Amino acid sequence: MGSVRMTQVTALVLRAVSAGYHYGFDIMDACGLPSGTVYPALRRLEKGALLRSRWEGEAEAHADGRPRRRTYELTAAGREGLAEAEAKLAEMRRMLGELPPAPTGDA
Amino acid sequence: MRPSSRWVRLTSVLVPTDLRAEWIEEWEAELTARGGSMTYAWGAIADAWYLRTEGWTMDAMVRDVRTAVRGLARNPFFTGLAGVTLAVGIAANTAIFSVVDGVLINPLPFPEPERLVSYNHEAPGLGVNVPLIPHSQAMYLHYEANARELEAFAVVSNSNVNLVTEGDPQQLSAAVVTRRYFDVLGVQPMLGRAFVEGEDRPGAEPVAILGYGLWEQSFGANPSVLGQLVELDGTRRRVIGVMPERFSVLNEELWIPMTIDPEAPDGGSLGLIGFGRLAAGATPESADVEMQELLMRFAAEHADELPPGVMEQAGLASDVKPLKEVVVEDVRQVLWVLLGTVGIVLLVACANVANLFLVRAEARQREQALRTALGAGRLQIARQYLAESVTLALGAGVLGLVLAEFGVRGLLALAPADLPQALDIGIDGSVLLFAAAISLASGLVFGVVPAFGSRRRDLSNALKDGGRASTGGKDRMRARSGLVVAQVALALVLLVGSGLMLRSFVALKNVDPGFDTEGLVTFSLGLPSAEYQEPASVLDFQRQLADRLAAMPGVEAVGMINGLPLSEAKSAGPMEPVEQPFPEGELGPMIERRRVSPDYFRTMSIRIVEGRALEWTDQADEARSIVVSETLARTFWPDQSALGKAIRSQGEENDPWEVVGVAADVRFDGVAQEPLPMAYQPVLGGNVADPDPTRGFDVVVKVAGDPLAVIAPAREELRAIDGRLPMITPRSVASIVEDSMAATSFTVVLLGIAAGVALLLGTVGIYGVVAYVVSRRTQEIGVRMALGAPAGVVLSGFLRQGLVLTGIGVALGLLASFGLSRVLASLLYGVSATDPVTFSATAALLVGVSLLATWLPARRASRVDPVEALRGD
Numbered sequence: 001m002g003s004v005r006m007t008q009v010t011a012l013v014l015r016a017v018s019a020g021y022h023y024g025f026d027i028m029d030a031c032g033l034p035s036g037t038v039y040p041a042l043r044r045l046e047k048g049a050l051l052r053s054r055w056e057g058e059a060e061a062h063a064d065g066r067p068r069r070r071t072y073e074l075t076a077a078g079r080e081g082l083a084e085a086e087a088k089l090a091e092m093r094r095m096l097g098e099l100p101p102a103p104t105g106d107a
Numbered sequence: 108m109r110p111s112s113r114w115v116r117l118t119s120v121l122v123p124t125d126l127r128a129e130w131i132e133e134w135e136a137e138l139t140a141r142g143g144s145m146t147y148a149w150g151a152i153a154d155a156w157y158l159r160t161e162g163w164t165m166d167a168m169v170r171d172v173r174t175a176v177r178g179l180a181r182n183p184f185f186t187g188l189a190g191v192t193l194a195v196g197i198a199a200n201t202a203i204f205s206v207v208d209g210v211l212i213n214p215l216p217f218p219e220p221e222r223l224v225s226y227n228h229e230a231p232g233l234g235v236n237v238p239l240i241p242h243s244q245a246m247y248l249h250y251e252a253n254a255r256e257l258e259a260f261a262v263v264s265n266s267n268v269n270l271v272t273e274g275d276p277q278q279l280s281a282a283v284v285t286r287r288y289f290d291v292l293g294v295q296p297m298l299g300r301a302f303v304e305g306e307d308r309p310g311a312e313p314v315a316i317l318g319y320g321l322w323e324q325s326f327g328a329n330p331s332v333l334g335q336l337v338e339l340d341g342t343r344r345r346v347i348g349v350m351p352e353r354f355s356v357l358n359e360e361l362w363i364p365m366t367i368d369p370e371a372p373d374g375g376s377l378g379l380i381g382f383g384r385l386a387a388g389a390t391p392e393s394a395d396v397e398m399q400e401l402l403m404r405f406a407a408e409h410a411d412e413l414p415p416g417v418m419e420q421a422g423l424a425s426d427v428k429p430l431k432e433v434v435v436e437d438v439r440q441v442l443w444v445l446l447g448t449v450g451i452v453l454l455v456a457c458a459n460v461a462n463l464f465l466v467r468a469e470a471r472q473r474e475q476a477l478r479t480a481l482g483a484g485r486l487q488i489a490r491q492y493l494a495e496s497v498t499l500a501l502g503a504g505v506l507g508l509v510l511a512e513f514g515v516r517g518l519l520a521l522a523p524a525d526l527p528q529a530l531d532i533g534i535d536g537s538v539l540l541f542a543a544a545i546s547l548a549s550g551l552v553f554g555v556v557p558a559f560g561s562r563r564r565d566l567s568n569a570l571k572d573g574g575r576a577s578t579g580g581k582d583r584m585r586a587r588s589g590l591v592v593a594q595v596a597l598a599l600v601l602l603v604g605s606g607l608m609l610r611s612f613v614a615l616k617n618v619d620p621g622f623d624t625e626g627l628v629t630f631s632l633g634l635p636s637a638e639y640q641e642p643a644s645v646l647d648f649q650r651q652l653a654d655r656l657a658a659m660p661g662v663e664a665v666g667m668i669n670g671l672p673l674s675e676a677k678s679a680g681p682m683e684p685v686e687q688p689f690p691e692g693e694l695g696p697m698i699e700r701r702r703v704s705p706d707y708f709r710t711m712s713i714r715i716v717e718g719r720a721l722e723w724t725d726q727a728d729e730a731r732s733i734v735v736s737e738t739l740a741r742t743f744w745p746d747q748s749a750l751g752k753a754i755r756s757q758g759e760e761n762d763p764w765e766v767v768g769v770a771a772d773v774r775f776d777g778v779a780q781e782p783l784p785m786a787y788q789p790v791l792g793g794n795v796a797d798p799d800p801t802r803g804f805d806v807v808v809k810v811a812g813d814p815l816a817v818i819a820p821a822r823e824e825l826r827a828i829d830g831r832l833p834m835i836t837p838r839s840v841a842s843i844v845e846d847s848m849a850a851t852s853f854t855v856v857l858l859g860i861a862a863g864v865a866l867l868l869g870t871v872g873i874y875g876v877v878a879y880v881v882s883r884r885t886q887e888i889g890v891r892m893a894l895g896a897p898a899g900v901v902l903s904g905f906l907r908q909g910l911v912l913t914g915i916g917v918a919l920g921l922l923a924s925f926g927l928s929r930v931l932a933s934l935l936y937g938v939s940a941t942d943p944v945t946f947s948a949t950a951a952l953l954v955g956v957s958l959l960a961t962w963l964p965a966r967r968a969s970r971v972d973p974v975e976a977l978r979g980d
Binding site: 023040068069 | 137153
């Protein structure tokens with residue numbers, strides 16, 4: 001499927017996954033966003049092939065005495081997308097830094 | 108099961124089936140990891156909704172609409188019929204709603220309109236038919252000084268003034284207002300200033316504020332008008348301000364200050380309508396409580412004007428309510444009734460279109476079956492039906508909006524003239540929203556029926572026999588019959604309503620108002636008091652005018668009166684017979700008093716029952732002759748002749764009048780109102796010592812031919828006496844009577860149209876169902892007739908079927924009408940809301956019409972040629 005429009009939410013989710021959070025609810029906590037926001041973002045990113053998901057093995061789950069969970073990880077395209085988003089953000093920061101200082105007063 | 112689990116399962120129905128199992132597993136696993144807390148579970152619905160709607164891209168919608176349009180275009184007759192039916196229904200609803208919205212829903216067009224109140228009195232004990240009792244000058248001063256619950260208080264009296272500029276003299280509607288009028292409304296002049304303190308006191312320089320329209324038309328929108336002097340009713344007034352565009356409460360065109368002498372305010376006449384702006388934190392209720400206290404105090408301080416007995420008998424009390432309520436009081440009910448009516452028409456139209464869609468669904472059974480066989484889901488097929496119906500409805504909505512634009516103009520032209528013009532009526536955002544909503548809703552309503560009809564379908568049957576006589580048809584037949592029953596019932600409700608209104612209208616038309624309108628034309632005049640100061644000059648003018656007009660060819664009689672019957676002029680006061688005055692503190696009956704010229708009675712064909720009419724010689728100050736109405740004579744002297752008796756304003760000991768004649772009763776307040784007791788005085792009424800001539804009066808002219816043809820020559824005669832007097836609103840007297848019935852005839856016309864449309868649609872519905880059944884069963888009928896069934900049996904079988912549907916519909920409709928006609932009760936005259944004649948006649952009409960609608964196709968069935976029928980297909 002086509003590309004995914006990068007938003008703050010998708011960028012945050014990608015960042016969380018790249019930082020090592022793989023379960024849906026863990027990503028949710030890492031982003032500090034509600035599940036109703038994070039899950040649709042996960043679906044879009046997966047559909048756009050920036051993420052891929054797989055079910056963890058029964059064995060791992062059973063060892064912990066819980067049902068198996070779905071895990072998400074970055075694809076190559078996801079890593080690229082994240083890098084792009086971060087580069088854009090850095091660029092934005094730089095441009096903001098070069099702005100003349102805000103006029104004095106209550107601005 | 109944990110609540111979070113239950114929630115996940117519940118929301119999972121939204122998830123597309125192929126993803127559902129994994130979706131549930133994923134959410135459950137995550138929630139388990141969190142101990143099943145509900146806090147995290149809520150997001151499941153957003154996720155499920157996302158997955159459900161993921162495929163619903165704009166592309167898919169466009170595709171649906173395109174398919175729908177193509178489907179509709181393939182069958183232009185069907186589409187046109189359904190579309191126009193719906194468009195008419197939507198247009199009617201939109202047009203009526205735009206009036207309802209403008210009049211009842213939108214707030215008054217002033218800042219913080221919720222703080223505006225009508226601040227007047229009520230007097231239920233007085234027995235006069237007025238919505239409120241206004242203020243005297245003394246009362247105004249009292250409330251103005253003491254009301255704390257009001258931020259600003261003002262009184263207004265409307266009057267007509269003559270403006271003389273270079274061109275023709277103009278008659279203008281003016282509001283005479285107290286100083287804080289504009290503060291109450293919260294609007295200030297766009298140019299110049301509002302009235303200031305002192306400008307409402309005797310001796311102040313006369314000033315005026317112009318309305319925008321007047322400023323534009325008569326002064327070329329020139330700002331230099333400020334400071335200019337204009338001549339109004341013979342007084343030169345300085346223009347101090349111009350109000351912004353569209354500012355007007357009751358269509359007034361300019362404002363002049365009311366002059367009140369605080370040392371000697373007039374206490375006698377209660378004619379000043381009060382309104383106020385509530386202080387911060389005050390409510391109409393709190394202001395009412397305070398006003399009641401202030402009224403008590405006022406009565407205690409002014410026992411001479413308001414004796415305690417009178418207060419008690421009249422039940423005089425404070426009456427504060429939102430201004431909006433007062434402004435729209437008269438039209439509120441008519442409008443809701445109309446909105447309900449057109450709502451029903453729309454329902455009938457929807458039922459009809461749903462029926463058309465069902466027929467079409469029938470015809471397309473093979474196509475649908477094929478699509479199902481090729482793997483289309485039920486939902487997909489339903490979606491296609493809905494796409495078609497909604498597309499059609501929205502198209503009809505657009506057409507309906509265009510029609511509604513014309514409808515609104517037509518409505519406003521038809522509407523009773525007292526529809527408050529300050530209100531904004533037209534197609535605006537909320538009306539558009541309304542139109543879109545009802546279009547969408549009706550699309551869904553009639554789309555759902557065939558969409559669900561498509562659910563239960565035996566696939567192989569449908570493919571096999573092209574849908575003929577299959578079981579799926581039975582469901583649909585039941586749906587169609589149900590729709591027909593609903594249509595008949597709804598049509599009956601509307602027919603009963605319009606029948607009741609029609610009977611009221613006829614009853615009103617047959618009421619004898621007590622005068623003959625044939626050949627009568629009237630116009631009003633207002634003599635400027637500055638130029639006609641002397642009572643003698645007023646009398647002289649009136650005699651001259653009467654003589655000149657009477658001398659015109661074709662004129663039979665000329666009369667004058669200050670306030671024609673049915674023209675809403677009120678001038679009532681308590682009177683008493685001189686020999687049997689009412690005891691102190693008891694209020695005499697309210698007598699409507701008029702000043703009339705001698706020929707008034709002859710002109711209006713009002714019979715003099717006893718004695719004589721007035722004569723010009725009665726107009727001299729000393730001759731104190733008066734004519735009373737039959738009702739008054741009966742009230743005061745039940746068993747004897749009124750002639751020679753003396754009568755006076757209650758308590759006015761040196762103001763006796765001698766009854767010289769008794770005139771037949773006249774309906775003064777309205778055709779539907781019983782005649783009031785009336786007293787007719789000569790034109791120069793008032794006290795002997797202080798004659799008070801009537802400078803504003805209506806002239807009535809009786810003509811042999813066309814009454815309106817006399818207006819132009821009459822204007823010439825008027826000009827010959829005084830070239831600066833405008834002739835005000837010349838019109839036929841018949842039109843005044845018609846106007847007084849405007850609310851009724853307006854409702855009659857609209858309800859009649861609505862009922863006619865409903866009847867037509869209902870009939871088409873019945874016809875359609877029976878005709879359809881006949882066409883489906885041609886083969887079966889052929890077999891039966893070939894086996895020897897007589898045509899009569901076939902015919903009566905179909906008639907029975909139609910009658911059963913009609914019968915059920917009529918029964919339901921009668922029940923509904925019984926409950927609903929009560930809302931009409933206050934609009935009815937001379938007929939009860941459950942009038943058995945109307946109910947049975949309407950039911951009979953509907954049964955007759957549907958019998959005809961059944962008979963036509965049924966006859967075709969009975970004439971089926973068995974050979975043809977069997978050979979067919």
